[in-house]
Amino acid sequence: MVTQKRNKQEYDNALKDYNQQMQNLSQDQIKHDSGTFTWPVPGHPLSQYYAKVNWSADITWHWDVAQKAVIVTKVNVTFDRVNPNYAGGGFWDAFVFMNPNTNVPQEAGTYLRKQGDIPGINGDSLWQKIGGGGNSGIFAFYTQKNSTHEYTIKYDFNNSVPFKAVDNHDGTWTVLKSVIRQNDGGVGSGANALFHILWHNNDTKVTVNPNIPTMPTFKTTEVHYHYNQAYDLI
Structure with a gap:
């Protein structure tokens, strides 16, 4: 058996590059990220909406080698309300x-169409109701x-x-998720239609892709052979 070693300098360079990338990711x-969320009016053009808000987010994160995970250390979000054009x-x-690890808020309650919403609800009470x-x-x-x-806008970035972050198992990690409050569209018709409150996850979210490099390995190439008497020439 003949063993041929891989180029040592090539391996050392690859390892140096790997360590540098991991060090950078640990910083x-x-x-x-930014976007717009809109509450459209069913059956109307998209240019008509009950509410619209532009949002902007800055998330500070790093890769933790020991935990093999993305760690979020700072969150900042800004809402910029757009004037609605439909009531x-x-x-x-x-x-x-x-926080993407947080459960969707729960809010029990029903109301009649003529009430518009659960009695006593306003921006401050809703914030308290979902544990803000x-x-x-x-x-x-x-x-x-x-x-x-x-309308009401509130922030709390320290909690x-x-x-x-949440591992999406596709190379990306969710660092911020969104939820929305809406109703089920009502059961029944007219003023006595009964509506139920719904909170659920929304598709709007912020993700990062740390692009974790593959650690280089130092391999050898092995060549196996045997002596064949059939080709033994005198």
Whole structure:
């Protein structure tokens, strides 16, 4: 058997490059993302909406080698409300950015069409009702009454930080998720139609891709042979 070693200098260079990439990933990274969320009016052109909000997010994160995970250390979100151009029956729509590990808010309750929403609801009471503040995992909160267009915006960036991002198992990690408040469209018809409150995850989210490099290995090439007497020439 003959063993031929791989070029040592080639391996050393690859290992040096790998270590540098991992060191860079362990330092603070900033992910900036932005977008717009709109509550359209069913059956109307997309240019008509109950509410609209532009959002911008800056997330500070790094790769933790020991945990093999993305760790978020700072969250900053800004909401910029756009004036609505359509009025509804009085429901408080809400759009909330949260720690991706946090459960979707729960809010029991029903109301009649003529009521518009659960009695006593406003921006401050809704914030309290879903546990805003403290260690709730809620970072940014926007809600608006779709009849009068009264609105509330609240931020709380200190709670639940730092935290481990959610592994999407496709190379990306979710560092910020959103949830929305809406109703089920009502059961029945007319003024006596009964509506139920719904909170659920929304597709709007912020993700990062750390692009973890593959650690180089130092391999050898092996050549196996045997002596064949059939080719033994005298």
